[in-house]
Amino acid sequence: MSQHIHVTVWNEYRHEKKNEKVASVYPEGMHTAIAQGLDVAGEITIATLDDEEHGLTHEVLERTDVLIWWAHTAHGEVQDEIVNRVYDRVLKGMGLIVLHSGHFSKIFKKLMGTSCDLKWREADEKERIWVVKPGHPIVEGIGEYIELPQEEMYGEHFDIPEPDELVLVSWFEGGEVFRSGCCYTRGAGKVFYFRPGHETYPTYYNPQVRKVISNAVKWAAPVQRDYPVYGNAKPLEIIKGQ
Amino acid sequence: MSQHIHVTVWNEYRHEKKNEKVASVYPEGMHTAIAQGLDVAGEITIATLDDEEHGLTHEVLERTDVLIWWAHTAHGEVQDEIVNRVYDRVLKGMGLIVLHSGHFSKIFKKLMGTSCDLKWREADEKERIWVVKPGHPIVEGIGEYIELPQEEMYGEHFDIPEPDELVLVSWFEGGEVFRSGCCYTRGAGKVFYFRPGHETYPTYYNPQVRKVISNAVKWAAPVQRDYPVYGNAKPLEIIKGQ
Amino acid sequence: MSQHIHVTVWNEYRHEKKNEKVASVYPEGMHTAIAQGLDVAGEITIATLDDEEHGLTHEVLERTDVLIWWAHTAHGEVQDEIVNRVYDRVLKGMGLIVLHSGHFSKIFKKLMGTSCDLKWREADEKERIWVVKPGHPIVEGIGEYIELPQEEMYGEHFDIPEPDELVLVSWFEGGEVFRSGCCYTRGAGKVFYFRPGHETYPTYYNPQVRKVISNAVKWAAPVQRDYPVYGNAKPLEIIKGQ
Amino acid sequence: MSQHIHVTVWNEYRHEKKNEKVASVYPEGMHTAIAQGLDVAGEITIATLDDEEHGLTHEVLERTDVLIWWAHTAHGEVQDEIVNRVYDRVLKGMGLIVLHSGHFSKIFKKLMGTSCDLKWREADEKERIWVVKPGHPIVEGIGEYIELPQEEMYGEHFDIPEPDELVLVSWFEGGEVFRSGCCYTRGAGKVFYFRPGHETYPTYYNPQVRKVISNAVKWAAPVQRDYPVYGNAKPLEIIKGQ
Numbered sequence: 029m030s031q032h033i034h035v036t037v038w039n040e041y042r043h044e045k046k047n048e049k050v051a052s053v054y055p056e057g058m059h060t061a062i063a064q065g066l067d068v069a070g071e072i073t074i075a076t077l078d079d080e081e082h083g084l085t086h087e088v089l090e091r092t093d094v095l096i097w098w099a100h101t102a103h104g105e106v107q108d109e110i111v112n113r114v115y116d117r118v119l120k121g122m123g124l125i126v127l128h129s130g131h132f133s134k135i136f137k138k139l140m141g142t143s144c145d146l147k148w149r150e151a152d153e154k155e156r157i158w159v160v161k162p163g164h165p166i167v168e169g170i171g172e173y174i175e176l177p178q179e180e181m182y183g184e185h186f187d188i189p190e191p192d193e194l195v196l197v198s199w200f201e202g203g204e205v206f207r208s209g210c211c212y213t214r215g216a217g218k219v220f221y222f223r224p225g226h227e228t229y230p231t232y233y234n235p236q237v238r239k240v241i242s243n244a245v246k247w248a249a250p251v252q253r254d255y256p257v258y259g260n261a262k263p264l265e266i267i268k269g270q
Numbered sequence: 271m272s273q274h275i276h277v278t279v280w281n282e283y284r285h286e287k288k289n290e291k292v293a294s295v296y297p298e299g300m301h302t303a304i305a306q307g308l309d310v311a312g313e314i315t316i317a318t319l320d321d322e323e324h325g326l327t328h329e330v331l332e333r334t335d336v337l338i339w340w341a342h343t344a345h346g347e348v349q350d351e352i353v354n355r356v357y358d359r360v361l362k363g364m365g366l367i368v369l370h371s372g373h374f375s376k377i378f379k380k381l382m383g384t385s386c387d388l389k390w391r392e393a394d395e396k397e398r399i400w401v402v403k404p405g406h407p408i409v410e411g412i413g414e415y416i417e418l419p420q421e422e423m424y425g426e427h428f429d430i431p432e433p434d435e436l437v438l439v440s441w442f443e444g445g446e447v448f449r450s451g452c453c454y455t456r457g458a459g460k461v462f463y464f465r466p467g468h469e470t471y472p473t474y475y476n477p478q479v480r481k482v483i484s485n486a487v488k489w490a491a492p493v494q495r496d497y498p499v500y501g502n503a504k505p506l507e508i509i510k511g512q
Numbered sequence: 513m514s515q516h517i518h519v520t521v522w523n524e525y526r527h528e529k530k531n532e533k534v535a536s537v538y539p540e541g542m543h544t545a546i547a548q549g550l551d552v553a554g555e556i557t558i559a560t561l562d563d564e565e566h567g568l569t570h571e572v573l574e575r576t577d578v579l580i581w582w583a584h585t586a587h588g589e590v591q592d593e594i595v596n597r598v599y600d601r602v603l604k605g606m607g608l609i610v611l612h613s614g615h616f617s618k619i620f621k622k623l624m625g626t627s628c629d630l631k632w633r634e635a636d637e638k639e640r641i642w643v644v645k646p647g648h649p650i651v652e653g654i655g656e657y658i659e660l661p662q663e664e665m666y667g668e669h670f671d672i673p674e675p676d677e678l679v680l681v682s683w684f685e686g687g688e689v690f691r692s693g694c695c696y697t698r699g700a701g702k703v704f705y706f707r708p709g710h711e712t713y714p715t716y717y718n719p720q721v722r723k724v725i726s727n728a729v730k731w732a733a734p735v736q737r738d739y740p741v742y743g744n745a746k747p748l749e750i751i752k753g754q
Numbered sequence: 755m756s757q758h759i760h761v762t763v764w765n766e767y768r769h770e771k772k773n774e775k776v777a778s779v780y781p782e783g784m785h786t787a788i789a790q791g792l793d794v795a796g797e798i799t800i801a802t803l804d805d806e807e808h809g810l811t812h813e814v815l816e817r818t819d820v821l822i823w824w825a826h827t828a829h830g831e832v833q834d835e836i837v838n839r840v841y842d843r844v845l846k847g848m849g850l851i852v853l854h855s856g857h858f859s860k861i862f863k864k865l866m867g868t869s870c871d872l873k874w875r876e877a878d879e880k881e882r883i884w885v886v887k888p889g890h891p892i893v894e895g896i897g898e899y900i901e902l903p904q905e906e907m908y909g910e911h912f913d914i915p916e917p918d919e920l921v922l923v924s925w926f927e928g929g930e931v932f933r934s935g936c937c938y939t940r941g942a943g944k945v946f947y948f949r950p951g952h953e954t955y956p957t958y959y960n961p962q963v964r965k966v967i968s969n970a971v972k973w974a975a976p977v978q979r980d981y982p983v984y985g986n987a988k989p990l991e992i993i994k995g996q
Contacts, residue, residue, distance in 0.1 A: 158669075203640055685993050
């Protein structure tokens with residue numbers, strides 16, 4: 029595993045400019061809070077929707093080991109060409125961490141092959157995120173649960189493929205549960221979905237949330253290995269009658 | 271589980287019309303051989319690429335419990351609108367069985383979220399398909415392995431998500447292995463990929479291959495249940511401070 | 513799948529004889545309530561701890577397709593020989609449904625390979641069991657959730673192997689979550705763990721709980737197939753130099 | 755993840771003393787070849803069956819991060835007390851790598867909950883181990899496959915639970931396939947089964963085999979985290995009517 033990791037934090041960066049409440053919580057944008065919370069040896073690049081090519085040029089993506097994705101209100105504005113570019117990089121090995129409302133992003137839906145729909149509610153309610161896979165590197169240093177005094181509720185059924193590894197499950201005050209930390213492999217790349225992070229709450233300043241994201245970056249970093257060879261293949265053994 | 275199953279067998283149906291060898295093996299089309307091999311109580315509908323709407327109208331899909339898909343040479347001619355229609359039906363519960371070269375169909379790639387690429391070779395070589403999950407309903411009545419004297423080779427790496435259940439693994443004379451029977455859930459629907467069935471070989475007359483497909487149809491038939499409710503949700507419990 | 517299923521309901525049957533409250537809820541024993549709730553075509557046998565050989569003679573087990581297991585206070589009294597007998601039958605294909613406090617039974621721990629420990633609390637609190645795998649046959653006919661007004665709490669971390677399929681997740685009033693419906697394969701046999709059913713509550717009269725257990729019986733019924741051949745094997749192909 | 759890893763290599767160490775052919779391949783014992791192949795920052799301890807307490811005292815196990823296990827002819831001589839000691843350490847987080855004929859060890863069977871039986875043949879045949887999960891850290895630096903000119907054959911059905919992650923699948927000259935690299939979690943511990951390594955072949959000198967084992971050690975190293983709290987739990991939320 030590479031020790032020096034190039035992380036790109038991608039943020040839609042719209043709520044912060046338009047909504048006073050969000051701006052007061054994240055005055056420099058959610059990407060800044062997410063980036064500042066990363067305890068990872070390496071480099072961090074910021075990219076946002078309104079940058080040229082959404083900040084995700086071929087050059088940026090080529091040197092990105094792990095891409096973090098936060099988006100909510102403008103999924104439709106992300107160009108299909110860029111989505112396909114990110115998708116290709118994931119299959120080639122780039123890690124992808126999808127946060128909160130990113131569940132409805134084009135890239136997450138394309139990688140999952142499902143609607144990624146869910147129940148939701150904004151009611152300032154308590155969320156308690158329980159660890160259900162205690163030996164997983166993504167929960168290193170995390171207690172039995174993470175408690176967030178106020179969050180948006182996401183509830184089951186969450187229309188995702190059965191996770192390769194289910195690490196976290198949320199309890200909500202209003203009566204729902206949610207699979208909140210889900211690991212997948214797609215091609216040579218690893219994908220982690222992590223639920224919390226509604227724009228009106230200071231969730232990305234929470235040390236435990238930051239720790240999970242930092243752990244996930246290390247877990248999702250690419251393995252150094254040649255990409256598989258596909259297509260027509262000569263036999264490795266003698267075939268009778270040939 | 272519904273006992274009376276409506277199966278739709280979809281076939282590209284091009285090789286049979288253009289290639290003499292294929293026509294001699296499947297004079298009435300591969301779909302006919304597949305349909306005749308189904309030991310399932312219910313009704314069978316045939317649909318092909320050159321039918322209007324590829325034979326997959328809303329009406330046909332609405333009453334289809336399980337769709338079987340064979341295609342190879344004309345994946346690109348399948349209209350995106352029809353692909354999306356099939357996709358929506360799978361998420362709502364319709365079973366889908368993807369055969370052989372259907373691995374590269376738009377619908378399979380869309381449901382998997384990966385390239386679905388693989389190694390391949392046409393060399394009239396032997397394939398031996400081993401059962402690795404003996405208690406699975408898809409291998410009911412199947413011996414330890416199915417031996418096919420001549421088949422096209424498909425080899426790893428097969429770029430699919432890790433199967434929810436891996437039921438069959440192939441050995442090839444030329445030295446490769448392949449995950450040949452793979453179960454997935456997508457939304458409320460079940461998906462089974464089954465490897466064998468190159469158009470120039472009489473694979474779909476093989477009784478064991480037919481048995482696997484028949485079993486897969488029963489396994490993939492929809493469960494009778496209301497579709498989940500998504501979207502904004504009222505709390506089921508009282509939220510403090512509200 | 514066999515349509516005619518032989519079910520054996522095994523109950524420790526001690527609480528009902530000693531505890532007035534339990535006796536008032538289950539006057540004929542919990543096994544009777546469980547058996548009466550089974551909507552399965554076939555035969556039902558009752559077996560209890562204090563029967564000779566715990567009611568699980570070779571003859572009984574040989575003809576059992578699916579064994580249901582409820583126990584709590586006397587796990588240690590189950591003889592190892594009988595545990596091994598049940599274990600062997602599961603590996604040979606018999607289905608096993610482990611209910612509630614059966615999580616700590618010798619047979620469940622032996623099949624799981626983990627401690628099967630958990631958090632618990634008796635506080636007459638509300639449980640809401642959410643469906644997280646809507647297309648699974650075990651939740652056929654079940655709504656989005658099952659609500660039980662009073663149950664014992666079981667909370668994470670539940671020390672089980674990651675389920676092959678996670679079907680149900682519980683929310684508890686006191687703030688915990690729990691993986692409540694878990695599918696496994698062991699050898700040729702299927703195992704389903706289902707959480708609810710504390711002895712002081714009328715849980716096994718609940719129509720939705722009964723439906724889940726009935727569905728699970730059908731899901732866990734053995735596949736008709738020869739048991740795999742193990743041990744020394746002659747080559748199926750010519751080995752060079754031999 | 756801990757960077758400094760304490761590895762204990764456990765070897766039955768009997769074949770080497772009794773069988774001239776094995777002694778000629780592994781003159782200092784298989785454990786020495788395995789230990790010399792480890793490219794891991796940390797310390798390596800050797801332990802063998804005939805050491806006091808099999809070399810696995812409480813002290814040794816307490817400081818072991820990852821235990822490697824090779825055994826074949828004397829599984830029955832391993833004391834149950836020591837097996838339970840290793841089992842407890844795995845559930846608490848110690849990694850375990852089980853090699854080749856270790857599939858029939860008491861500890862592996864106890865952790866798997868199945869018979870762990872398989873087909874086998876000693877016929878000096880070729881094995882080709884294919885990578886089926888290219889992004890997994892255990893295959894970092896490994897090519898598309900590892901070819902071993904002569905090995906013992908292990909064939910399906912291999913009676914193990916469906917692996918949490920299937921990383922490697924073997925092709926054998928004699929016509930079989932085998933799931934050769936299998937990841938599991940048990941409690942807080944990670945378990946990796948790796949097939950190759952018959953005592954009469956120089957398999958543990960193969961650089962690719964050594965690389966896989968070294969990668970597996972890093973993958974299986976424990977996560978730093980408090981062990982979960984089990985047992986009676988006070989509510990985290992107010993329960994109505996209490």
